Amino acid sequence: MRTRLLMPWLVALPFTCAILSFAAPVSDQKQKKEQIVKPIAGPRAVALRSTPLYVSPDRGAQKVDRVAPGREMVIAERSGTWLRVFANTDVQEIHNSEDEPWVGTDDTTPPISGWLEARGIVDENTPNGDQILMGEAANEESEASDPRGPANAAQTAHLLYRRVVEIFQNSPLAAEAAWRAADIQWQIKKADVQSRPSAKERDAYLRSQIDEEEMKRVIKFFPHTRQADMAAFAMLDNKLCGDWQGQEKCPEKETELYEKYASEHPDGPRTALALYNSVYRQCVLVDMFHADQNDKKADAAKAHAHELVARLHDKFPQSDYSPRAAALVFKIDQGVPVYGIDQPQ
Template sequence: MTNSRFRAFGALVLCLILGALPMAAQKKKDQMQKPLAGPRAAALRVSWLYVSADLDSQKVGRVQIGREMVVAEKSGPWLRVYANTDIEEEHSSDAPIFDTAETPPPISGWMQAKGVVIENTPDGDEILMGAGADQEALASDPRGPVNAARTAHLLYRRLVEMFPNSPLDAEAAWRAADILWQIQKADAASRPSAKEQAPYLREQVDEDPLKHVIRDYPHTRQADLAAYELIDNKLCGDWQGQEKCPEKESELYDKYAAEHPDGPRTAQALYQTVYRQAVLTNMYADDKNDKKSDAAHNHARELAAKLKDKFPQSDYTARAAMLVFKLDQGIPVYGIEKE
């Protein structure tokens, strides 16, 4: 997974240690070469950095959970690290176009080794996955930490970077990308432009992390999930009663279901298509276009039957059956019922 901030971080570490920056080779998942200063690491708790390996020495900074670090030296229960202590990590596309601020340098100091996962920690990938999942659970708790979701994102990223051959990589990469997507999607939905009909008039969610999942882990459950999420950027903000919106969206979901026939979101995509065909049944009928209305009604019925055949236990199958029942009974799915 591309990590431009880690690239800057690694470069600064090498400059501090060696006084020069070697050329980095392109590796799988766009990772930088491991810094020669030492192994990568991540803290599972908020940890203070000290001038020396002594709790009574001066504090020089604080490392947040999931922050990227490089271990330069070990001394008993202490580690000397170069740690990125920035409060937030943002994707480069989120930065202002004319921003000339330099990336803050990592802070060097001593920290207690307890609670630190290093590249050679036994089962380190599983530990980071567990820590990320724990933070995700806290994020869904109203009483949880404010930044729990972003902390989970960082922990999942560290897993992929520190353990590139882990069987947990695909899931961690997907979860990291999904968290960012949901955060940005919620932000975009809060803006006035969210109601714009055309997708290009709305703030678009950054697609790169999800596209990296599809590229790096093709033909996996996680790639299927990422592909489904990308549809969000193509949907209308508000249909405004226009047939072209459900028509286009129906095509998008239909195409996804065809390309991912057995994916974890296939039933959901088919239901979304049924819903839009049901809406079009009503829209066309209101426009006195009975031929198109009947065609949309029949297509919804066919898709509902397909759902029942392929996903008989899915809630989406039952919901699609409900929509078709309403259409058969002459109950509008979209608009106001007229008696």
């Protein structure tokens, strides 16, 4: 079954709103003359490189600004190898709700009008444009993993992936692009949250939460896909404990979270990992309960760990997580601690 995609009129919201604000009538005639009149509709486009924006189609003309890679544009006019565009040159794009698709909001600065060269510009009519944007986004994402790569490569990749979803909403690459855009932002924000002192708090509600909006959009607009399954798994980060502080309730709660996920996403790409995480936490509980001299609960946790390993082996026999989980239960069967320090006998 095909996924439900973004409605075209929703995707065009940011520029439509900005355009209407430019075209709105005003009482002052002087202001009316100074306003830029922009057509309501036009092909959406994106730059693959940092591109100068000029007041006229001439390299010798005054520069208005620069359009960064991945920034959205609407083409208003063509003149030879030049395009007159309304371009979003903002550094940040803000979103208020997961109910909104991948678009800007009223908080962003209105687009800037100007002329730029058509070289390196992909628009909605470019042959294989979705593949080109996807490929360039993947290139930027690869650069982001290189310590010598550009400092803003991750954000550029995020924007380019989002443009695939916005401009080529019917592309078979749209779901994957949406997930990758969301995942990049998630990793950036997760690193920020984990760098704060509150990250060590045991209870999740005591620390800063990672913004879930883009992940929720993946689930909303591409339901029942592997990308939606991965988004749901990522959002578990916000429910996990920070530092367990030796308290049994943390691995108990987290086991429940991962088992619930595995039940709701039985064939997902993260299900084997979820089951492995459940096994690990049950093995940790064995050690914790033994330390508290609660052998009855320790035996129950060990039995549960064995049940989960059997489930993992039956469902995902080819996954590395199956033998890894088997190694964990072997340790607890042998009395080798999984959590804490192994004391010599």
